[in-house]
Amino acid sequence: MPHSDFATHVAQGxxxxxxxxSSMYFYDDVGSQLFQQIMGLPEYYPTRTEYAILQEQSAAIVAALRPEAGPFSLVELGAGDGLKTKxxxxxxxxxxxxxxxxxxDISAGAMSGLAAALRQELPTLRLDPVVEDYATALQQLPTRPGSKAVLFLGSNIxxxxxxxxxxxxxQLAAPLAPADRLLIGFDLQKDPRRIRAAYDDAQGITAAFNLNLLRRINRELEADFDLRYWQHYTDYNPLAGAVRSFLVSTRAQQVQINKLGRSFDFAAWEVIHTENSYKFTRPQIEEMAREAGLRVxxxxxxxxxxxxxxxLAKM
Known part of the structure; x- marks a missing residue:
């Protein structure tokens, strides 16, 4: 029987x-619920900070995004629940x-939920949901009439x-015309202690979120990870601007994954790297944009x- 993408990824990783x-597999139903809790934590500043920016400066942001005249498409990659985009x-x-x-969004279920909510809350909105991966959606972008504004919010970059x-x-820049615009959210470098705390909260919700990846493997791939012998660890390197998250094996152990038909050995204190979250400076953002053929x-x-x-706009 062929492996699912998830099974193939786990076997390789x-x-x-x-x-x-990969952190892309954090978001099963339980993981999504845990992340909703994370966004409300006192330590986790990114969501509420970006929300405040969009709330307080929406008129200026819209003016920077929309063309001077004519119809346009507002295309959002990874819309989620649409809270900020609304x-x-x-x-x-x-x-x-x-x-x-x-x-x-690649998930038809997530998209149907968002579309239903938008039709109820914003009944005059012209809505064209796209159930595709990002690459396919971007390839289709030039076929849309008029100008385009592409959103990639939430510091996912x-x-x-x-x-x-x-x-x-x-890839984002390639289909853009000179009049098109791209809006990306960037978490900026700041007090290293604040950044680290955002990924290792006092209530342990982020730890549960990270460990849920092992629960998902247990459930979907019939594995026997014993979560009593695993812990969440995160660090922040201010020189690289990178938060790194890990799952740490607290003892030597062997894990059987039945659907893969194999087992994996872990040494005591061996880690599984699960996520990077980079933080940026303004000069870094400008340099990245230039290298991609974009300007701020x-x-x-x-x-x-x-x-x-x-x-961002095309150079």
Whole structure:
């Protein structure tokens, strides 16, 4: 029987040294619920900070995104529950902008939920949901009539390593015309203690979120990870601007994964690397943009300088 993408990923990630699992698999139903809790934690500043930026500066952000005239498409990669995006949608509707909102998600279930909520809350909104992966949605972008504004909010860009990030930015830039715009959320470098605390909260919700990845493997791949012998660990390197999250084996152990038909050995204190979350400076953002063939058109920050929503255009 062929492996699912998840099974293939787990087999590859645990079969190498150092062992890795991708953060993209955090978000099963339990993981998604835990992340909703994380976003409300006092230590976790990114969500509420970006929300405040979009709430307080929505008119200026919309002005930087929309074309001077004519219809346009507002395409969002990874719309989630649309909480922050609704601030921009309401402002665009208030301005009577001629636009269509096209949220993109690979999950048909997630998309149907968002679409139903938007039709109820914003009944005059022209909605064109896209159930595709990002790459396919971007390839389809030039076929949309009029100008385009592409959203990638929530500091998700920080989950890419440097080489992946540049490749992704170039992929975003490729289908853009000179009048099109791209809005990306960047978490900025700040007090290293605040950054680390955001990924290792006092209540242990982030630890539960990370450990849930092992529960998912147990459930979906019939594994026998014993969570009593695993712990969450995170660190922040201010020189690299990188938060790194790990699952740590607290003893020598062997884990059987039945659906893979194999077992994996772990030494005492061996780690599984599960996530990177990079933080940026303004000069780094400008340099990344240049390397991807983009220029910074506008920057919207909170007063403390914790977070930036950056509007980019093709060079």
């Amino acid at each position: 645990l079969g190498q040294l150092p062992k890795t699992l 601030l921009l949608l309401r402002e665009l509707l208030r301005q009577q902008a001629d636009f269509t909102y096209a949220p993109v 920080g989950n890419f390593g440097p080489a992946e990030r540049l490749a992704f930015l170039r 058109a506008a920057v919207f920050q909170d007063t403390a300088g914790d977070f930036a929503d950056v509007v």
